[in-house]
């Protein structure tokens with residue numbers, strides 16, 4: 001395993017810049033997930049690290065060595081794609097060992113490495129099968145096996161689970177995490193799925209439009225998003241945002257555009273009257289018949305373990321998630337109390353965190 005250091009990396013296609021100076025430090029053995037909206041440059045970044053795309057500017061180091069001009073096969077990296085395309089006429093063992101065969105590695109050595117990877121992945125009994133005789137999850141594991149047998153310095157994953165159904169995704173997600181705990185190979189994992197990003201990563205990098213918005217430990221990003229974009233991107237259902245102004249008059253509060261006063265634990269210095277955006281995660285509303293704000297219920301969605309409520313607060317839509325079962329019906333009023341200590345404040349113009 002090796003560290004990966006990316007410095008001011010840039011890339012354009014034709015005249016269009018798609019990566020605008022990205023810097024990321026990935027430590028040896030770290031598992032980093034890369035998230036962001038479609039088209040923000042995740043695959044492009046990964047492909048540059050792999051050497052499949054030319055670098056437009058900046059530097060990529062693997063294990064301390066600049067690899068900008070090193071051929072992909074000499075970077076000692078293994079990549080697992082969404083579309084893992086196994087060879088249909090080769091067995092599981094042949095698929096897994098193929099890269100080593102091409103390299104001219106000794107047959108016994110290949111067999112030993114394939115056997116070891118198969119054991120790690122629970123594929124030992126399936127080595128003589130063909131891809132068509134496998135389930136989706138088993139095929140995905142063969143694709144992983146193909147990467148593992150190479151014993152690379154770095155694994156790159158580009159949405160490897162997005163072809164699987166929901167249940168299998170959850171299972172494979174746990175398997176990949178467990179695998180990383182065992183092998184400790186430096187890994188960069190691209191995903192759309194922010195739950196996947198949260199649960200698998202040592203660190204998450206959130207990208208938007210070819211730039212890094214924030215990088216940090218999953219719960220740090222969740223608890224202290226650097227700006228409104230990250231706040232809205234990490235967490236499901238997403239954080240609620242309400243427009244209004246900060247009011248400091250002895251105590252601090254936030255007054256929404258519709259004139260509802262929401263208590264704040266604290267306010268930024270000299271912020272009385274300042275326009276801002278108030279952020280609150282859905283689980284930070286409580287139902288409080290004594291002191292709650294009456295919100296009008298629009299939709300109630302019981303999931304069994306919890307109840308999601310979409311409601312209107314001072315003309316703005318909010319979502320609450322509650323552990324208790326609720327009998328509220330659309331059109332009725334529900335008394336919601338936001339937890340002041342869990343509220344976030346963002347600048348009304350550029351969205352950066354205020355406090």
Ligand SMILES: Nc1ncnc2c1ncn2[C@@H]1O[C@H](COP(=O)(O)OP(=O)(O)OP(=O)(O)O)[C@@H](O)[C@H]1O
Nearest residue numbers: 013014018036037038039040041042043044045192
């Ligand atoms: N070969 C190419 N030629 C021109 N533009 C490209 C090329 N490849 C990617 N792009 C553009 O670069 C931008 C980043 O694309 P990229 O595939 O890296 O996004 P992504 O974050 O992986 O998106 P997704 O989540 O949809 O996979 C997009 O605007 C895309 O249209």
Ligand SMILES: [Mg+2]
Nearest residue numbers: 042043044158
């Ligand atoms: Mg992509």
